Amino acid sequence: MTDKQRHSWVSIRDSIREMILNSTYGPGDKLPRDEEFAAQFGCARSTVHRAMRDLAQSGLVERRRKGGTTVRRDPVTRATLNIPITRLEVEQKGSTYGYQLIRQSVQPTSPAIMANFALPEARPMLRVEALHLADSRPYIFEDRWICLETVPEITSVDLTRESANEWLVRNRPYSRCDLRLYARPGSANDSEILQSKPGDALFVMERTTWIGEAPITSLSAVAHPGYQLFTQG
Template sequence: MVEKRRHSWMEIRDSIRSMILNSTYGPGDKLPRDEEFALQFGCARSTVHRAMRDLAQSGVVERKRRGGTTVRRDPVTRATLDIPITRLEVERRGSQYRHRLLRKSVQPTPPAIMANFALSEPRDMLRVEALHLADNRPYIFEDRWICLETVPEIADVDLTRENANEWLVRNRPYSRCDLRLYARKATPSDQDVLQSHDGDALFVMERTTWIGAAPISSLCAVAHPGYQLFTQG
C-alpha cells in the first residue's frame, strides 16, 4: 500500500497563491471553501486553514466569517516588482547566454543576511555563487542565500544546468520584496570575476524576498561595467 505524501501548509499556500497569480482566480473572485481545497489537495482542513490565514495576513485574500474567502481587489502586493530572468535579458540583447555555477554550500547565515531576513539567530541556508555570461563575457555575478525551509525543492535542482534566478522566479512566487540599488567601485574580487578595472563603477542590486513571513532568498548581484537596468510599468 502506497502512503500519500502529506502536504505542508506552506505548499498549499504557495499552490493557492500560484492559482491567483496565473489568474485561475482573479481579483474579487470567491475561492472554494477550505473543505473543498482540502479534498482537492488531499490534506486536512486545518492545513488549508493555516495556509489561508497566511495569505490573508500577507494581503492576498480577504476572509469573512460566513462570507467565505475572496481574492482581494486591491492586494497589498499590487505594487510588485517583476524580477527579471537574466537569461531572457541577455537573449533580448541578441547575445548568447551561459551560466556558470561557481560555488554551492549549506552555511549558517552571517549577520548581514540575518539582518536582511530579520532573523534573531543564524539559520542554515543554501549559498549559491554564480556567474551569468553574455557572449562568453561576464554579465552579472550573483551571491544568493536560499532558505531551505521555505524552498526545500531547490536542494534537488541541478544548479549547474538551471540557474537559481530563473528557477526561483518560475517556481517560488513572492509576496514581499525588499530592493536596494546602488553603485560602488570595483574591488579586486570584482576584477577577477567581472573582468572590471580599478575604479570602474559597478551596478549593485540587493534583493530579499518572502512569501508571507517565510524567507525565500537574499541576493546580492553585481553587474559588469556599463550595465543598465530597464523596466516598464
C-alpha cells in the same frame, strides 16, 4: 444639459489630475467627496472611486476613510521597475546567454543576510555564487542565499545546469520583495570574476524575497561595468 454619454474612469482621472495640475486644488487641499465629483461629472461614484484609486496609487493624492481625499503636499515620483530573469534579459538584447556555477555550500546565515530578512537568529541556508554571461562575457555575478527551511527542494536541483535565479522564479513565487540599489567600486575579486578593471564602478542590486513571513532568498547581483537599469513605462 446633463451629458448622458458614459465617462470612462480614465477620462475622469485625467480631469481630476488636470484640476490638480492647474491649481484648482493645490497641495494639501481637500478634494470634494467622491459622490460630489460623481454628480459633477455625471457618472457613478464607482467610476470616480476607480479614478481616485489610480491617482492615489500614482502618489498624487492621499485617501483616508472619513478623512476624504487630499492632494499630497510632497508628490513622489513612482516608477515601476521590471526585473526579468537574467537569461531573458540577455536574450532580449540579442545576445547568447551563458551561466556558470562558481560555488555552492550550506552555511549558517551571515549577519548581513539576517539583517536583510530581519531574522532574529541564524538559519541554515544554501549559498550559491554564480555568473551570468552574455556572449561569453561576464554579465551579472550573483551571490545568493536560499533558506533551506522554506525551499528544501533546492538541494535536489542541479545548479550547475539551471541557475537558482531561474529555478526559484519559476517554482517559488514570492509575496514580498525588498530591493536595494547602489553603486560600489569593484574589488580585486570583482575584477577577476567580472573581468572589470579595479576602480570600475559597479551597479549592485540587492533583492530579498519572502513568501508570507517565510524567507525565500536574499541576493546581491553585481552587474558588469556599463550596465543600466530602465523603467518600463
